[in-house]
Amino acid sequence: MPLGNLASVSRFLPELAVTATILLLVAVHVVGKNRQSSASALLSLAGVGAALLLTALQPSMPAVSLFEGMVALDGFAVFFKALTALATIVVIFMSMDSAELSGKSQAEYYVFLLSVLLGMFLLSSATDLVMLYLSLELVSIPSYLLAGYLKGRKSSNEASMKYVVYGATASGVMIYGFSLLYGLTGTTQIAEIGRALATGKAALPLFLAAVMVAVGFGYKIAAVPFHMWSPDVYEGAPTPVTAFLSVGPKAAGFAVLVRFFYTVFASPDGAGGPWTLSSPVDWTLLFAVLSAATMTVGNLVAVNQKNVKRLLAYSSIAHAGYMLMGFVLLTPAGIQAILFYLVVYLFMNLGAFYVVILVANGTRSEDISDYAGLGSRAPFAAVSLAIFLFALTGIPPFSGFIGKVYLFAEVINRGVYWLAVVAALNSVVSLYYYARIVKVMFLEEPAEKAELAVPAFPRALLCLLAVPTLLLGVYWEPVIRVAANSVRLLAF
Amino acid sequence: MGMDKLLVIGAALFCCGLYTILTRRNAVAVLMGVELILNAANVNFVAFSHYVSRVIGGQIFAVFVIVLAAAEAAVALAIFLRLYATTGTVEVDTADELKG
Amino acid sequence: MNGPADLIFYILAALTVGSAILVAILPNIVYSAIALLFAFAGVAGLYVFLSADFLAATQVLVYVGGILILILFAVFLSHRISDVKLSNPARFHWQAAFICLSLFGVLSYTVVSTSFPVKPGTVYQPSTAEIGELLMTRYLLPFEVASVLLLAALIGAALLSRPEGRKGTSSDMEEPK
Numbered sequence: 001m002p003l004g005n006l007a008s009v010s011r012f013l014p015e016l017a018v019t020a021t022i023l024l025l026v027a028v029h030v031v032g033k034n035r036q037s038s039a040s041a042l043l044s045l046a047g048v049g050a051a052l053l054l055t056a057l058q059p060s061m062p063a064v065s066l067f068e069g070m071v072a073l074d075g076f077a078v079f080f081k082a083l084t085a086l087a088t089i090v091v092i093f094m095s096m097d098s099a100e101l102s103g104k105s106q107a108e109y110y111v112f113l114l115s116v117l118l119g120m121f122l123l124s125s126a127t128d129l130v131m132l133y134l135s136l137e138l139v140s141i142p143s144y145l146l147a148g149y150l151k152g153r154k155s156s157n158e159a160s161m162k163y164v165v166y167g168a169t170a171s172g173v174m175i176y177g178f179s180l181l182y183g184l185t186g187t188t189q190i191a192e193i194g195r196a197l198a199t200g201k202a203a204l205p206l207f208l209a210a211v212m213v214a215v216g217f218g219y220k221i222a223a224v225p226f227h228m229w230s231p232d233v234y235e236g237a238p239t240p241v242t243a244f245l246s247v248g249p250k251a252a253g254f255a256v257l258v259r260f261f262y263t264v265f266a267s268p269d270g271a272g273g274p275w276t277l278s279s280p281v282d283w284t285l286l287f288a289v290l291s292a293a294t295m296t297v298g299n300l301v302a303v304n305q306k307n308v309k310r311l312l313a314y315s316s317i318a319h320a321g322y323m324l325m326g327f328v329l330l331t332p333a334g335i336q337a338i339l340f341y342l343v344v345y346l347f348m349n350l351g352a353f354y355v356v357i358l359v360a361n362g363t364r365s366e367d368i369s370d371y372a373g374l375g376s377r378a379p380f381a382a383v384s385l386a387i388f389l390f391a392l393t394g395i396p397p398f399s400g401f402i403g404k405v406y407l408f409a410e411v412i413n414r415g416v417y418w419l420a421v422v423a424a425l426n427s428v429v430s431l432y433y434y435a436r437i438v439k440v441m442f443l444e445e446p447a448e449k450a451e452l453a454v455p456a457f458p459r460a461l462l463c464l465l466a467v468p469t470l471l472l473g474v475y476w477e478p479v480i481r482v483a484a485n486s487v488r489l490l491a492f
Numbered sequence: 493m494g495m496d497k498l499l500v501i502g503a504a505l506f507c508c509g510l511y512t513i514l515t516r517r518n519a520v521a522v523l524m525g526v527e528l529i530l531n532a533a534n535v536n537f538v539a540f541s542h543y544v545s546r547v548i549g550g551q552i553f554a555v556f557v558i559v560l561a562a563a564e565a566a567v568a569l570a571i572f573l574r575l576y577a578t579t580g581t582v583e584v585d586t587a588d589e590l591k592g
Numbered sequence: 593m594n595g596p597a598d599l600i601f602y603i604l605a606a607l608t609v610g611s612a613i614l615v616a617i618l619p620n621i622v623y624s625a626i627a628l629l630f631a632f633a634g635v636a637g638l639y640v641f642l643s644a645d646f647l648a649a650t651q652v653l654v655y656v657g658g659i660l661i662l663i664l665f666a667v668f669l670s671h672r673i674s675d676v677k678l679s680n681p682a683r684f685h686w687q688a689a690f691i692c693l694s695l696f697g698v699l700s701y702t703v704v705s706t707s708f709p710v711k712p713g714t715v716y717q718p719s720t721a722e723i724g725e726l727l728m729t730r731y732l733l734p735f736e737v738a739s740v741l742l743l744a745a746l747i748g749a750a751l752l753s754r755p756e757g758r759k760g761t762s763s764d765m766e767e768p769k
Contacts, residue, residue: 493599495708495710496703496704497601497605498638498642498762499700499704500700500703500704501605501608501609501638501701502703503696503698503700503703504609504612504613504696505608505609505612505631505635506695506699507692507693507695507696507699508609508612508613508615508616509612509616509762510688510691510692510695511616511688511689512615512616513615513690514684514687514688514691514692515616515684515685515688518621520621520663520666520670520715521621521624521763522669523663524615524624524625524628524663525615525616526656527628527632527655527659527663528612528615528616528628528631531631531632531635534647535636535638536636536640538639538644538647539642539644540708541642542642542643542644542714543708543710543711543714544708544709544710544711545711547726548719548722548723548726550728551646551701551719551723551747552723552726552731553645553742554644554647555646555647555650555723555727556738557735558650558651558654558655559654559738559742560738560741561654561655561659562654562658562659563741563742564745565659565662565663565746566662566745566746566749567709567748567749567752568736569662569663569665569666569749570748570749570752570753571752572666572670573666573670573750573752574753576669576670577656582670
């Protein structure tokens with residue numbers, strides 16, 4: 001039984017903390033005179049920190065439905081809230097260090113960043129189509145603005161324009177799919193839609209609706225063939241924003257993908273799965289093909305990239321493909337593998353982008369050729385980047401390996417051998433382009449020998465990102481347990 | 493009247509919108525196509541709300557779609573004008589600073 | 593309902609779909625925008641037939657009065673006023689037409705052949721009060737979240753449209769190599 005509006009407020013504290021911070025930022029800094037000061041960064045840090053703390057303290061058992069059935073408070077939602085809040089905190093630190101953003105008006109930047117965070121909170125817990133659409137737009141619209149934040153720079157403007165054109169189209173197609181689902185069932189609650197669809201057998205409209213909704217969500221996680229925006233946006237946007245987009249909204253996209261498809265087009269055998277297909281449309285096969293296409297395209301195109309940000313963009317497309325493997329299996333272990341992979345991916349991907357920022361601060365360049373000799377110019381940054389890249393490749397003893405082991409094990413366990421073979425071949429391809437950067441850094445002679453200074457604070461943050469990347473490769477037990485406990489979707 | 497006819501109108505609006513998005517190079521024209529698609533969804537929602545649903549959830553949905561369309565259009569057009577100010581074009585594929 | 597009501601319905605339907613097709617195919621972007629106006633107005637008329645009075649008014653106010661004006665502003669601001677021809681170049685005609693026509697066929701076949709769970713007897717009554725009540729009760733959370741979204745969009749549009757400040761522009765213009 002969903003709680004009413006007033007009764008829900010006390011279980012909505014993380015979202016309220018973020019909203020209050022947004023309003024404070026607007027009242028104090030956007031309207032005020034000191035828009036360039038770093039005070040707004042500190043205020044947002046405090047706000048997101050408070051939200052993270054409140055999320056950790058949130059009782060997720062038993063799962064409840066809040067605000068008349070608009071959002072769910074369950075282990076799954078709490079996991080994604082904590083994950084996205086953590087990513088946001090790291091990105092705020094990265095933004096404070098970025099030369100691209102210094103001198104710009106700061107207050108608006110953090111308003112957009114926190115709006116996206118609020119959107120991701122709601123997206124990972126939405127259980128009503130209205131709420132789902134609204135939170136998806138709350139993630140998207142400020143993201144367009146963040147991508148175009150360097151408003152005097154051509155590439156940033158172009159990134160923003162491409163993002164908005166593709167994003168608006170994808171969400172339009174998705175909303176048409178929602179309208180078909182609404183017509184078939186007469187309700188906007190996803191749990192009720194799932195129950196109503198389980199009895200009816202209208203294959204054609206369901207297929208169309210599933211494909212159209214997949215367009216909207218696939219665009220958010222940048223799955224092939226809805227990935228065209230992402231390399232351009234990732235290259236043109238300010239680097240901290242790129243790092244944020246490649247982790248935060250992608251994670252929230254996976255959250256909504258799992259919750260929506262597992263509730264509407266499948267029915268659980270218990271609170272934490274396994275699930276059985278309840279619709280006549282075999283969407284798992286569709287997504288298995290998308291998964292294989294996504295990782296293959298991402299990895300093959302990444303091989304020829306010359307710009308580091310663009311290379312990492314294609315690599316993050318490939319990682320979305322790996323994670324999609326866990327989505328098509330309909331088992332708790334598959335979801336658990338996705339959740340674990342997302343934690344690992346957060347550290348390694350944000351870490352890699354952080355090194356890109358630090359190098360760009362010194363060299364003003366994002367070309368791979370300018371990374372030559374980084375091993376002697378800035379040994380600390382070079383070694384960290386090597387750690388993150390090897391973790392992204394997924395070779396032992398780095399954490400990316402463990403993430404892949406869990407995904408592969410479940411894929412093989414469920415007998416989807418062809419997908420496992422494709423993924424294994426892809427990992428081999430990815431080794432080539434990640435290792436190429438490492439080779440350039442350590443084996444090639446730099447054009448300029450001057451040392452690149454990395455200040456103490458970024459060093460500390462790099463350590464904080466590198467330690468989990470290494471540690472989770474040898475001792476991952478606590479995280480996998482949290483992930484296992486978080487595979488609890490609200491069923492009502 | 494009947495629901496079928498309204499749904500066919502919705503489908504026609506959707507396809508016109510899609511054609512506009514696929515063929516136009518001017519970003520503002522692409523946005524017009526998006527608005528057509530949103531209207532197609534809204535026609536569906538309101539029709540289903542009238543003929544199928546017990547409560548008027550579809551009309552509420554349409555209200556939110558209109559609100560978000562307005563927000564999205566404001567942001568999108570501001571972005572396009574900013575792009576025009578720096579590059580002198582609002583065409584989707586003439587802007588080619590980024591590719592590969 | 594029959595007679596004049598049916599006639600008006602078909603006129604509105606023809607207006608909506610006809611204008612939408614014109615939006616898609618007219619070569620001049622200003623004409624496209626004007627056709628879009630008629631498409632929006634036609635949809636507002638259809639809402640009246642579905643007893644969605646509030647939505648019909650909102651459609652006219654927000655779409656015709658707001659979004660369309662914005663689009664026209666953008667069209668004129670993004671072309672030099674001295675340009676004789678405001679072109680609206682297009683590409684991939686045949687492929688796109690093929691895709692869209694076949695999709696239209698599939699979609700219309702789907703919606704006509706599917707048996708939606710139609711409720712017995714439709715009632716015509718004003719819905720404004722009900723919408724207001726639902727927004728304050730069941731849909732309170734989306735209503736509040738929409739306000740945060742609108743705030744962010746407002747700040748964003750203002751930020752992008754604000755002219756560059758005197759300082760800070762030089763580093764802004766710098767492109768990465």
